[in-house]
Structure formats: structure tokens, C-alpha cells
Amino acid sequence: MAREYPRTEGFTDVTVLLPVMNETYSLVQTVDTILGSSKKDVREILVVVADKTTPESLAEVEKLRARLGDLIAVHKQTLPFLGGAMREAFDLARGSHTLMMASDLETDPALVPKLIEAARANPDAIATVSRWVEGGGFHGYNSVKLASNLVFQKLFALLYWTRLSDMTYAYRIFPTRLVQAIRWEELRHPFLFETLIKPLRLGVRVIELPGVWRARTEGASQNTFARNFEYFRIGVRVRLAPPERLLREQQGKAA
Ligand SMILES: Nc1nc2c(ncn2[C@@H]2O[C@H](COP(=O)(O)OP(=O)(O)OP(=O)(O)O)[C@@H](O)[C@H]2O)c(=O)[nH]1
């Protein structure tokens, strides 16, 4: 019989993942907004830093740690890039659920309570934010990128035969056991898409909530437009892979 993904029966608390490269006040505002609304549900905020994280960002992380103590955990990544940061963080998460977002304010931290409520009501599902449904949107998104994004979403919704409208926005809450059971491949930004399509192929239910994307006001993205074409490769490969091959040999352990 085909192996199945491990089920999650309840929400107890959430590990919030915040990757940081060049954010300062955006990071602090993200943390304070989350704790202001949802502290009782937060197991820890796991900040992931890299060799290239700026000294200004590292200083803000240290200040947060001094101010908030155990609520802030810091991990220095070994694998490279954004996917590498998230993959290591998935294995360190201790909450029943793991929330993936950014620290540049492009993932509106005011939506965190809604994501937590969705996870509490549907603990075995993924709740993800969509910019393409009523109530969602884009502010300051380049128009060529916007058109390409829409075409990409429609194409892959058809290929995966799903009603989901936004499969590439990296703002979502997962059952932690699920993300620890999957065998991840990507290291760069296509990882963000991989975190939705692999669960879809495993039969995980995915719920969408509306959200507005706003361009960051400090620092710069680590992604380049040309690299967006790499999303096609993982999109097609995962569609063709047998679902049981998407799981690690030993669930919950490093593969
Ligand atoms: N620790 C760590 N954080 C990263 C890395 N790359 C990006 N980040 C952070 O992850 C978040 C999202 O990355 P961005 O580079 O802004 O990418 P994006 O907004 O998803 O992509 P675009 O829409 O193409 O701009 C930001 O808070 C970044 O600072 C990385 O290699 N390591």
C-alpha cells in the first residue's frame, strides 16, 4: 500500500519562521505585530540567518532576543539560499504547526491570527494566503511580473487540477509533522512553490485566505526575474513523480 503522510489531529501552538537577510525595522514590526495579536499561540519565533545576513539585521535580532528571551530562537543556516533556510527551520520547529512567512513585510503580519484560526479549525490542512481572491491583491508589484504570475497560477492550477488561485505566495501555515515528513529538493525560491505542490500530490487539503502583498520598503529581494523560470521545472517534476516518492524514508528524521 502506498505510504501516507502523517496526520495531525489538533492545533496546540505555532512556530513562526522568519528568514532574515537585510531587514531591520521590518523584522521588528513583524515580530511585534505577531506577538501583539497571537502571543498565547506562539511556541517560538524561529529567526533564520545566513552568512550574508547584514550586521544591521543581526543587531536587531540580538535586540529582539534580549527583549523577548526564549520566544526568539535563532538558527544560522548551513544549506544555502531561502529554501535551505526554510528546510532547516522545518526540522527545528517544535510547535504543532509551522508558519512560513517573510520578515520584509511583504507577508502582512496582521493576518497571522486568521492563519492560526484556520489551522485550529482544520489542523490537518494547510492554510495559505492568496493574492488572487476577493479581498486579496498586490501593491507595487511590477506589471510584467503580475501578468506572468497570473498565467503561471492558471497553468499550474490546471496541471494539478486544483481550484487554488495562488500557489507561489510563501505565506502559509502547515502541520509541522507534514513538512518534516516530506523530502524537499529545492534550495532557492522555487522551494516556496514546492511546499504547496508536494502536499497537494499527497492529498493534503489546502484552504485559501485573502491577503494583500505590499512591496518592501527596505532592503532588496534575493530573487531575480530570470530565476522565476525555475519554478516550471519543479512544477512539472512533482506532477509526474509517484506520491510515495515525495516522502522521506524515515518520517521526521533528516533524509
Ligand atoms: N536566512 C535567509 N533569509 C533569506 C534568504 N533569501 C531571502 N531571505 C529572506 O526571506 C524573505 C523572502 O525573500 P525575498 O528575497 O524578499 O523574496 P520574495 O519576496 O519571496 O521574492 P520576490 O517576490 O521575487 O521579491 C525575506 O525576508 C528575505 O530577507 C536566505 O538565503 N537566507
Ligand SMILES: [Mg+2]
Ligand atoms: Mg520579499
